[in-house]
Amino acid sequence: MLDKILEIGERPYSEEDAEWDNFVANHPHGSILQTTNWARLKNRFGWTSHRVWMRKEGRLVAGAQVLYRSAAARLVKIAYIPHGPLVDWDDEEQVTILLNQIDQSVYERGAAILKMEPLLWQSEATTARWQAICQQQKLLPNTDTIQPPNTVLVDLRPSPDDILANMKQKTRYNIRLAAKKGVTVRQGGLKDIAAFNKMMRVTGERDQFGVHTPMYYLAAYEIFEPMGQVALFLAEYDGRPLAGVMVFAVGKTAAYLYGASSNEERQRMPTYAVQWAAMQWAKDQGCDWYDLWGVPDASEDKLEANFTNRSDGLWGVYRFKRGFGGQIQRTIGATDRIYNKLVYKLYQWRRNR
Template sequence: MSALLVPPSSSSSPVRRGRDRDRGVALRTITAKSYRAFLASPEGEALGAGFLQCPSWADVKEGWLSQLLGWGPDPEAGRLTGVALVLLRQLPGTRKYFAYLPEGPVADWHDPAIDGWLDPLLEHLRRTGAFAVRIGPSPAHRRWDAARLKPFTAPGRRLGDVLASEVDPLGTAVAERLRARGWRRCGGEGTGEGGPGGGDGDAQPRHVFHVPLTGRTTQDLWSGLSQEWRRNVRRAQKEGVEVVVGSAADLPEFCRLLTITERRDGFRLGRSLAYYERQYAALNAEEPGRMKLYLARHQGEILAAHTLITVGRRAWYQTGASADHRREVRPSNALQWRMLQDAHALGADVYDMRGVPSTLDPEERVYGLLRWKLGTGGQVVETLGEWERPVGGSANHALHRAFQAYLKRR
């Protein structure tokens, strides 16, 4: 991943920084060291950055340039109030870029005066050469507890048909503020940790599944599992399924199992062994143990492999893979129970199981993923999704439309 050089006219210039400081906010490019120091600070931890906004993620994404930005009263002195990893994809045949902030920026979305930090960000990206920008605000919109959803499964039914357990007023307020400033919500369910690839859909999951950990004991977590889950975990233990933490040397086997899983379950992530090797190396170089590969062995054979990522007080189950045979010994349930306990022992506030579909229709193939995750007793969280807008004049609006058409062709 290459860093994009900022032209002299960008917002890192002394003139621009002075104007921003008049409003209490300065924005400039910062070092990875300063960025990581902010994420590790109490102020940064309170904002809850995800792994897609860590500096190391830039090294995972091939074909994208990157910038690390920080703003606050004095970014040069390390006095930051927010940061952003910006990925930039060049539009072929031009010197213009599409700017993407996956699940970012890492900012205080409670601030009603978001123009104070959002406007400098947009101006910086325009001066950098961006014709459009996509962001992923962190506030949630709605939540459904597992117990609420289970009785409402039926043909044709979707999450939106069920009254939410909670509607987050912050998410509603942020959505209104963005609409008022010309941002447009992208459509689609989202697929995972890629970049924008469908022209108009979310690149990241719109609906995710969380298991809250704060204030709960291991016994609480066990009691929160459904009877089926507890039975399956016990079955795995009785059958002698062994769960261990693997290494980079086990990634080829993980990818082999992932190919089997994709074929069996009818989806394709499109990620190669090289992708996971790059991810494993980059995340663990940034912080040892940030990404772990868990393996479930039975009679000497690896039957399932799942990845776990931790940043601060958050933990994510990113990707899971399993074999077609000996599924009756329940290796995936054993893996998840171990990963859930490890996340709890690390002090994580939430165990994020990433994306789930919005369907509650048992006849739809993808519903099986939601049903499986509901068994952990957590909750479905509808995020605000991704938001996009062109920056600059009419020429950039036209480039934005051309770029969307290009992505759809790809």
């Protein structure tokens, strides 16, 4: 059933890439992180990538795009499948065959650890099934995550008025207040990445979190824009950019991956205006869901009980994102496949530091 192990790199976009991306877009667990362009982006910043896929009766039915990178002062090489593999987890034979072929890819490239983070939403049924799969396939569940497991999904299927009505009253008020206070939002282009990068640096310093290099956001826009998979929105007042978001769309989901704001005119609520513009764009693209991407890894009860008095980590982010009226969803988390126990201990020590 194995069809290809395909190197992606910087080669021209091919028919095979188009077929893969169509598969990702239509898969129930598909994600922007499994697209060809995501591999191209990561290839520019220290990762290599390979793709394994499977066919049945000529039809692509399962696969994984695997990223590789050296870690722990280059002493450890890890393999990573963000939001994958894409497989029917209820089909034991399909899962076994695909994991065996992933093992082969990992072995040939000398990685000691494989980390997988499937985009499977947690529920009693999926959690029980996932635990059984991990036991059957000798996977170590509940390991450290790279992508945030907890997110907020906004349903874009209702009318714009109903989407607004589903938001918290304060958020809805702030969106309208921004317009009253003269904030305008426009869709930007490549020439606006410099302004976005400047706001990203300010945001990182203000909120104390790491940001990518300016070249990263430029590359992300350059790679995804030709296929209409990314949009940059800027909220401005008096010609000055006050906030910006970069949103990526694939299939029925748009994901808010990067956002920034200046320290100026914050009372004009530009961050609310720019998010609302991005949601309307996503709806126009045919997306059913707007993924606000990352909130603290806690239950909804704990989030609601603590967001008013906590500002560490992603808690301030949750206070903002909860207002848009979405539903909290958590993935089943990360799982590791260990090929070298000694190296895995070194990896854990490095991650704990």
